[in-house]
Amino acid sequence: MKPSLTGIILEELADFLRERGAPSYRAKQITDWIYKKRVASFDAMTDLPNELRAELTAEFDTPKTEVVRVLGSKDTTQKFLFRLRDQNLIESVLIPASPALYGQPSDRRTICVSSQVGCAYGCKFCASGLEGWTRNLDAGEIVEQLIAVEEKSGEKIDNVVFMGMGEPLANLKNLLRAIRIINASWGLGIGARHITVSTSGLAPQIRELANESTQFRLALSLHGATDEVRGQIMPVNRRYPLKVLLEACDYYVAKKRRMMFEYILIAGVNDTDEQARELAKIARRLSAKINLIPYNTVEGLEWSRPSRARQKGFQSILRRHGVVATLRREKGHDIAAACGQLRLQTKQAERELRLSV
């Protein structure tokens, strides 16, 4: 398969042009067409010689990702379902203003993007893992989600979270390439402080990231403060139990990198006072902030969110132990905004349709 136009890196493009005897300024001209003017084919790059356009067309694939469904909710969170060139489905969520989302200022327009088709990690609260992993997205398919959502919504995105379908660190090479494009001034120009990668806790990759030059913020989905509780929610905890995971985090933080925790509050599962106290110990050890997220109901799963009083009680224990913890007001609850749900519903509907004809 040819590399995608929306996965092009300026420096690599300059090398490609040099090998063909084309002037180096063409590289910036081309990335401007792709990432600033947002054209979807080399034919539209009218200031390039025809011969060069033909060479680029032969070398790179043009975007084939298609938006097949858009759902908007009462609070204006919007969900986008994409069909990829191989007919697989992925989704992105646009969240307009989120005061409590990762502590960002309230005027940020956040996109939650997918990094894989499906997911192999099977976290028990998540629809994305219900049908397993299909394949990794390439960098172009990740970047295209931002470009297509901006075009469809008319919004300028200035905050990116890799918290959609897939485990981003299981697709590390493509993830880092996409982040380079999203962050670069010749690319989408979104600052590193406004790019957050969320992981279920792949300890070896967290160590690898400690030595990585690409900048972004790392969020660890903890969801349980002891192996017993975390293991019930996240099967990955069997492979990387808390001791192994937290040692990798120690290494990451020792390299002067900060991380934050996400903790989904599930009634009767991980919302006890004892879990709050254990969580506070872990957060203090790593100087990490905690983002508490009330559980989002997933069709087919039986868990529920704790009462607002219990959510606030959990938060206040953390605060009493000196930990900074925000409690997110759940957005998009009414449009199945938790990752993987829209895709799952669409796949089921397509299956039913096929059965009925």
Ligand code: SF4
């Ligand atoms: S939460 Fe993330 S890592 Fe866990 S199953 Fe869902 S997509 Fe995969």
